[in-house]
Amino acid sequence: MPWTSRVSDGRRCDICDAPVPSVHTDRRCPTRLLWTATKAGNVSQIQQHVSNGALINAVNRHGYTALHQAAFKGNHGAVITLIQLGARTDVQNRHGETPAITAHKAGYNALAVSLGYTSKKVSKSSKAVTGVCGR
Ligand SMILES: [Zn+2]
Numbered sequence: 001m002p003w004t005s006r007v008s009d010g011r012r013c014d015i016c017d018a019p020v021p022s023v024h025t026d027r028r029c030p031t032r033l034l035w036t037a038t039k040a041g042n043v044s045q046i047q048q049h050v051s052n053g054a055l056i057n058a059v060n061r062h063g064y065t066a067l068h069q070a071a072f073k074g075n076h077g078a079v080i081t082l083i084q085l086g087a088r089t090d091v092q093n094r095h096g097e098t099p100a101i102t103a104h105k106a107g108y109n110a111l112a113v114s115l116g117y118t119s120k121k122v123s124k125s126s127k128a129v130t131g132v133c134g135r
Contacts (some may be wrong), residue, residue, distance in 0.1 A: 016055045
């Protein structure tokens with residue numbers, strides 16, 4: 001009696017853990033392609049790869065999500081696109097940095113603020129704050 005064959009050969013994508021090649025029919029990982037498009041700031045490709053199944057909140061070996069990469073590059077368009085597609089802004093990389101902190105450290109302060117950067121910790125469910133601090 002032959003041993004039970006698996007659906008795939010048992011290999012899995014080292015990025016998104018999808019069985020290879022059943023999901024990655026062309027052996028290209030949509031998540032990897034998403035990261036490449038993010039680094040290039042290519043918004044239309046970002047949208048395409050997410051619709052192709054890229055895991056938008058997947059992290060690389062440094063704990064960076066695509067949103068971290070867009071923030072690091074200071075690419076506003078990519079950041080907005082990723083968030084609209086469901087990227088989380090509260091994921092911390094290996095250094096404990098959220099995308100907002102990454103943007104701030106890279107010198108993109110306006111982007112950092114739009115990602116929710118504040119110098120103080122705020123509650124996750126903070127309501128929209130209107131007005132400026134006058135104290
Ligand atoms: Zn993959």
